[in-house]
Amino acid sequence: MAIEIIPRKVAPVPFWQTILFYVLIGLLIGAILSYFILGHFERKSSATLQNLEEAIISEKTPQKITLEEEVLNCQKKIDSFALLLGQHLLSSKFFDFLQKTSHPRIWFSQVSLNPGEAIAVVSGQAETFTALGQQLQILKKEPLLKNASLSKISLGKKGEIEFTLNISFDPGFFK
Numbered sequence: 753m754a755i756e757i758i759p760r761k762v763a764p765v766p767f768w769q770t771i772l773f774y775v776l777i778g779l780l781i782g783a784i785l786s787y788f789i790l791g792h793f794e795r796k797s798s799a800t801l802q803n804l805e806e807a808i809i810s811e812k813t814p815q816k817i818t819l820e821e822e823v824l825n826c827q828k829k830i831d832s833f834a835l836l837l838g839q840h841l842l843s844s845k846f847f848d849f850l851q852k853t854s855h856p857r858i859w860f861s862q863v864s865l866n867p868g869e870a871i872a873v874v875s876g877q878a879e880t881f882t883a884l885g886q887q888l889q890i891l892k893k894e895p896l897l898k899n900a901s902l903s904k905i906s907l908g909k910k911g912e913i914e915f916t917l918n919i920s921f922d923p924g925f926f927k
Contacts, residue, residue, distance in 0.1 A: 842926055843867050850874070853890050857883035870921040873903075878913045891917070896925055 846865055854860070860876035878884040884905075891900035897919060904916035 845926055846872060846921075849894075849896065853894060855883055855887040855890060858887050867926040870898075870923050870925055872919045872921070874917045874919060875904075876915060876917075877908060878915060881913060884913055884915060888917075891919065897921055 843865055846863075846867070850860065850863075855878075857879045858876055859878075860874055862875040864873040866872070878887065884902075888900060888902065891897060894900075899918075899920045901918050902915055903918045904914075906914050908914045
């Protein structure tokens with residue numbers, strides 16, 4: 753181990769490190785000051801908010817409170833009614849559709865309608881097989897229908913054709 757008797761010069765700190773040191777010290781002081789300043793503003797705004805809430809409470813009379821409760825109850829009823837109205841299905845659309853798409857030589861005698869599933873089962877009579885075929889073609893050309901199929905067909909007592917149609921609509925048809 754060698755002991756040096758002649759002291760060496762200490763290497764000078766680079767200029768950029770000195771600048772960086774002072775910038776970081778400034779940021780640290782700024783962060784500490786910001787903490788205390790923001791804490792002061794928070795306490796001040798909390799006090800102002802509490803004063804405003806007290807002013808609002810002091811301005812409320814029993815009449816205003818009951819009126820406010822009435823308005824809130826009416827609002828709840830309106831919201832409930834709007835929900836029910838939004839879920840309501842219009843069955844009458846089917847009858848308008850049936851009137852528009854019916855063949856002149858077809859008579860419908862029974863309708864079973866399920867708007868929730870968008871399905872209708874229609875029974876009726878046709879004068880001829882041609883009229884029944886034309887009725888099916890009219891229904892199949894309708895864009896509102898998903899499917900129209902003949903589920904039952906038979907000859908009646910007087911020679912007419914008795915049939916049952918299964919009709920399924922798009923889900924949004926009854927809305």
